[in-house]
Amino acid sequence: MTGEDKIIQLIQNVSQKIDGLEEGLNDLDKRIDGLDGLEIRMDRLEDRQEKLTNSVNGLKIHIENETDKNIQILIEQYNPNVERLDDSVKRVEKLEFDVDSIKKVVISHSHEINKLMSRK
Numbered sequence: 001m002t003g004e005d006k007i008i009q010l011i012q013n014v015s016q017k018i019d020g021l022e023e024g025l026n027d028l029d030k031r032i033d034g035l036d037g038l039e040i041r042m043d044r045l046e047d048r049q050e051k052l053t054n055s056v057n058g059l060k061i062h063i064e065n066e067t068d069k070n071i072q073i074l075i076e077q078y079n080p081n082v083e084r085l086d087d088s089v090k091r092v093e094k095l096e097f098d099v100d101s102i103k104k105v106v107i108s109h110s111h112e113i114n115k116l117m118s119r120k
Contacts, residue, residue, distance in 0.1 A: 001009075
């Protein structure tokens with residue numbers, strides 16, 4: 001093999017290696033293009049996460065401002081009703097006692113009237 005043949009052989013080897021590098025670069029470009037799609041999907045996911053976070057924050061604010069306030073109003077209205085109910089229960093218990101007492105007196109008087117009627 002002459003010097004010229006060796007040079008041609010080297011040039012061919014370098015040319016083949018360059019072709020391999022070009023193929024590798026093409027594959028790398030394809031992968032990078034695929035990563036661009038992944039980046040777009042990640043951006044969409046981040047946008048959705050941000051919207052969800054905003055919604056959750058809005059719900060927290062609503063709960064703090066509206067729901068807690070409404071619960072407080074219910075409690076404020078409930079307490080007087082409980083006090084009125086307690087008073088009513090006490091009154092009913094007293095009335096039951098009074099009615100029982102009246103029943104006993106009526107029964108006693110009925111017996112006495114019956115005795116008096118039977119003496120005649």
